[in-house]
Amino acid sequence: PGAPAPGDIDADALRRGASQVLLANWTGASTVPSRTLYPHQWSWDSAFVAVGLRHLSAHRAQRELESLLAAQWADGRIPHIVFSPAVPEDAYFPSPSFWRSSQAGQVSGAPAAPETSGIVQPPVHALAAWLVHRADPEESRRRGFLDRVHPRLTAWHDYLLTRRDLGGGGLAAAVHPWEPGTDNSPCWDRALARVEPALPGTFRRADLDHGRSADRPTDLDYGRYVRLAADYREAGYDDRATRHAFAVEDPCFNALLIVSERALAAMARVLGRDDTPHTARADALTRHLVTRLWDADAGLFRVRDLHTDTLVDEGAVTGLVPLVVPHLPAEVVRSLRDTLTGPRFRAPATRLVPSYDLTGPAFDAHRYWRGPAWFNTAWLIHRGLRVHGLDTDAARLRRGFLAEAGHSGFAEYVDPVTGTPRGARHFSWTASLTLDLLN
Numbered sequence: 559p560g561a562p563a564p565g566d567i568d569a570d571a572l573r574r575g576a577s578q579v580l581l582a583n584w585t586g587a588s589t590v591p592s593r594t595l596y597p598h599q600w601s602w603d604s605a606f607v608a609v610g611l612r613h614l615s616a617h618r619a620q621r622e623l624e625s626l627l628a629a630q631w632a633d634g635r636i637p638h639i640v641f642s643p644a645v646p647e648d649a650y651f652p653s654p655s656f657w658r659s660s661q662a663g664q665v666s667g668a669p670a671a672p673e674t675s676g677i678v679q680p681p682v683h684a685l686a687a688w689l690v691h692r693a694d695p696e697e698s699r700r701r702g703f704l705d706r707v708h709p710r711l712t713a714w715h716d717y718l719l720t721r722r723d724l725g726g727g728g729l730a731a732a733v734h735p736w737e738p739g740t741d742n743s744p745c746w747d748r749a750l751a752r753v754e755p756a757l758p759g760t761f762r763r764a765d766l767d768h769g770r771s772a773d774r775p776t777d778l779d780y781g782r783y784v785r786l787a788a789d790y791r792e793a794g795y796d797d798r799a800t801r802h803a804f805a806v807e808d809p810c811f812n813a814l815l816i817v818s819e820r821a822l823a824a825m826a827r828v829l830g831r832d833d834t835p836h837t838a839r840a841d842a843l844t845r846h847l848v849t850r851l852w853d854a855d856a857g858l859f860r861v862r863d864l865h866t867d868t869l870v871d872e873g874a875v876t877g878l879v880p881l882v883v884p885h886l887p888a889e890v891v892r893s894l895r896d897t898l899t900g901p902r903f904r905a906p907a908t909r910l911v912p913s914y915d916l917t918g919p920a921f922d923a924h925r926y927w928r929g930p931a932w933f934n935t936a937w938l939i940h941r942g943l944r945v946h947g948l949d950t951d952a953a954r955l956r957r958g959f960l961a962e963a964g965h966s967g968f969a970e971y972v973d974p975v976t977g978t979p980r981g982a983r984h985f986s987w988t989a990s991l992t993l994d995l996l997n
């Protein structure tokens with residue numbers, strides 16, 4: 559941000575369009591990712607939305623995060639979906655009657671209301687809260703924003719670093735492919751092959767009412783998603799009682815935990831509290847990230863499958879997102895940049911970053927997280943390039959981002975090679991992060 563929009567981009571029109579999307583998707587206390595496909599509140603979507611919303615209304619951006627935090631469980635977890643009671647039960651699957659969170663209260667401390675899912679998403683919230691604070695520190699102080707969110711966000715990270723350190727190596731594990739936010743990434747194929755799918759007739763996919771099936775995960779994927787979520791639910795969402803059939807350490811998830819831990823340190827300083835526990839935690843996490851997930855030969859971070867305790871031999875954009883972490887070893891930064899600008903992840907026409915290696919065996923330009931370019935990962939990588947002073951690469955990515963967001967009508971994702979829009983349109987984080995890059 560800070561730079562003028564590239565000459566061929568009509569910044570005013572883009573700003574207007576993005577603002578309209580956010581206004582239309584605002585429900586009164588939070589923002590839905592999409593009015594059609596995702597009619598509730600999603601965890602990491604709300605964080606990305608707050609980042610852009612702060613340029614329209616710092617107050618509203620604070621409320622976006624506060625409404626999410628109001629659904630936090632007593633064990634610290636922030637659920638990946640907060641359901642709106644106003645939306646019909648069959649509008650999205652899995653719905654509240656599948657998750658039954660309000661009945662899990664005794665074991666895991668889920669609230670009696672609202673209804674939520676029982677799994678989590680990447681912890682980008684503290685970074686978002688810090689950026690929201692900085693947009694209008696006066697308004698933030700007036701409302702006691704940091705005072706209220708700092709303890710809750712700390713409890714969230716505590717949950718991830720205790721209950722979810724399933725590998726014992728100091729990183730947080732994800733126990734469902736929906737948790738890293740990249741549902742059908744080829745990174746999960748091997749681990750998912752071990753999961754017995756739920757029978758197709760036992761559930762109904764609402765996503766296919768709105769999305770083209772070639773752009774979405776397959777029915778077999780869904781069978782496995784349902785099985786994993788149902789098993790977790792049956793164990794009361796208790797991480798100590800569940801035999802997680804799927805358990806992975808994801809580089810993007812953990813990189814966001816690191817930058818968010820640094821954001822908590824910055825908040826602590828503003829609040830006159832001790833920041834050293836947060837800084838120490840971020841330093842340790844950074845070391846563990848590199849030790850456990852960096853693959854020097856591949857030039858990117860890999861997923862660790864905790865069932866085999868081995869790295870998964872697939873290259874995904876989530877392995878490049880850790881560029882957003884400060885204080886990485888210089889050779890890691892150099893190598894990530896080479897990968898980003900090399901044949902596997904460079905899409906010349908769109909200038910965006912594909913979700914999966916363009917030359918990889920599972921590449922599919924249409925299907926969700928198996929190839930299409932997404933705007934949240936592009937925003938994170940843009941931020942990472944800036945953090946490490948790679949400003950020319952950052953400017954190129956920003957240009958691609960703004961052009962494609964505009965052409966695509968703020969699509970959920972685009973074909974990385976041609977820019978053809980895929981998935982939902984008027985998608986909230988695409989609009990929100992556009993606003994952020996224009997400010």
Ligand code: 9WN
Pocket residue numbers: 591596600602603638736738739740741765
């Ligand atoms: C399941 C809302 C969410 C995003 C995820 C994206 C997609 C949901 C789905 O939509 O996942 O959580 O139904 O496919 O993969 O990253 O948060 O936008």
